[in-house]
Amino acid sequence: MGFSILPQLAPFPQAAWRTHIAPEEWKACLSAWLSLLESHLSLKDPEFAEISAKDESLVNFLKSFNAEMSAVHSDSLIIGSPELKKLREKAFILCARLQGLQSAPSLLLQWQFLADLSRHYGKIRASTLLSFVWSHHSDSIEASLASIKAFLIKQFDADISGDLKTVESKLRHLNSLLYISPDAAAFFYGWN
Secondary structure: OOOOOOOOOOOOOOHHHHOOOOHHHHHHHHHHHHHHHHHHHOOOHHHHHHHHOOOHHHHHHHHHHHHHHHHOOOOOOOOOOHHHHHHHHHHHHHHHHHHOOOOOOHHHHOHHHHHHHHHHHHHHHHHHHHHHHHHHHHHHHHHHHHHHHHHHHHHHHOHHHOOHHHHHHHHHHHHHHHHHOHHHHHHHOOOO
């Protein structure tokens, strides 16, 4: 078939690292990420399934990108950047395309990723994608949600001896997904 292999993507840096990146270097990073995402998106379906879906660096980039973007409040390198706006758009399309595959990367079906995606893109953008992903991969998503649900139940049953800070942190993280995805909320609260 003659598939080509694309260069690997570096993960999107955490806020603490971004403060050490000069503005010119940051623009170069955004440009490189954008070019690589566009290269993945330009692949035809068979090549995309063979190359992009199996590219761990791509999946890890999307994970780190959504995690960091969901946590951004004020960052001069990020707020108002036209390059970042393009990168956000391409990353969203790439997530949708990867999650639409029959053999979607499992990391993109975990509740943590879906919660970050929900918070990053908001209800208007994320709700349709989450509904689509749920209809194609409900078993994987339910397994992921079942694990966090079991953890939380165990912690609540432990009363004050449970790890309340971790429970609070996980509930805050999960909240965006449950707010935006009726399917996830129905499963989590046992309405289905």
